[in-house]
Amino acid sequence: MLNLAGSQFDFGHVVYAVLQECEHRRRGLDPESFEAGVEACANEKLAEIKGAYDEMKGSKSYWETLQKEVLRTVVPQYTGPALEITNLERNAWNVFRGGDIAARLAFALIGLVIGSLIIAAPFIPIVEDMFAFATTGIGFFYPDIKRYFYEHRYMKLLNKLVSESERYQHDARLSYTTWKELEESFEPEEQDGVVRHAAAVDKSSHTV
Numbered sequence: 572m573l574n575l576a577g578s579q580f581d582f583g584h585v586v587y588a589v590l591q592e593c594e595h596r597r598r599g600l601d602p603e604s605f606e607a608g609v610e611a612c613a614n615e616k617l618a619e620i621k622g623a624y625d626e627m628k629g630s631k632s633y634w635e636t637l638q639k640e641v642l643r644t645v646v647p648q649y650t651g652p653a654l655e656i657t658n659l660e661r662n663a664w665n666v667f668r669g670g671d672i673a674a675r676l677a678f679a680l681i682g683l684v685i686g687s688l689i690i691a692a693p694f695i696p697i698v699e700d701m702f703a704f705a706t707t708g709i710g711f712f713y714p715d716i717k718r719y720f721y722e723h724r725y726m727k728l729l730n731k732l733v734s735e736s737e738r739y740q741h742d743a744r745l746s747y748t749t750w751k752e753l754e755e756s757f758e759p760e761e762q763d764g765v766v767r768h769a770a771a772v773d774k775s776s777h778t779v
Contacts, residue, residue, distance in 0.1 A: 576628065580624055580627070580637070585641065586640070592616040593612050602657075602658065606650050613641060648732060656725045664718050678713045689703075690702055
């Protein structure tokens with residue numbers, strides 16, 4: 572799995588570019604055909620990248636492996652969480668009244684009540700009255716806390732997909748590679764027939 576076309580075509584860089592394009596377009600995808608929309612977006616970005624890859628005379632075998640990694644490994648892991656986060660964004664993170672000021676005040680009041688009950692409970696060793704104000708603040712910012720939790724978890728997944736693809740490519744370099752695979756890594760993607768024909772003509776000219 573040798574990449575001779577340039578570091579911009581390493582697994583991590585390509586996966587990052589594909590996910591970035593999917594992220595840009597996912598909010599406009601139809602929920603009913605979300606999976607198909609993501610696959611179409613990934614294929615379009617891969618086609619764009621492949622145009623540049625062909626210009627660099629990259630090998631066919633490397634591109635096939637890279638394409639399989641993106642479409643069969645990364646995209647299936649991305650689609651489900653992407654649909655979930657998109658639905659949460661559209662539904663204001665499933666927070667009461669969308670987390671408006673009235674909802675925040677209600678959450679703050681609930682936090683104040685809970686904090687006061689905890690302080691008053693004899694079996695809970697909390698003597699600081701400020702604890703109730705802390706729970707009040709938590710209640711007021713609950714919509715932001717919930718949004719941050721989901722966004723942070725989602726971003727960790729995206730970073731994990733990129734880093735795992737990088738690690739897979741690195742580990743594959745350390746695995747057993749046949750001489751045939753090495754030869755294929757040096758063969759350009761599109762113009763194999765032309766290259767072989769030119770080599771045959773050159774060989775025949777020497778024999779004459």
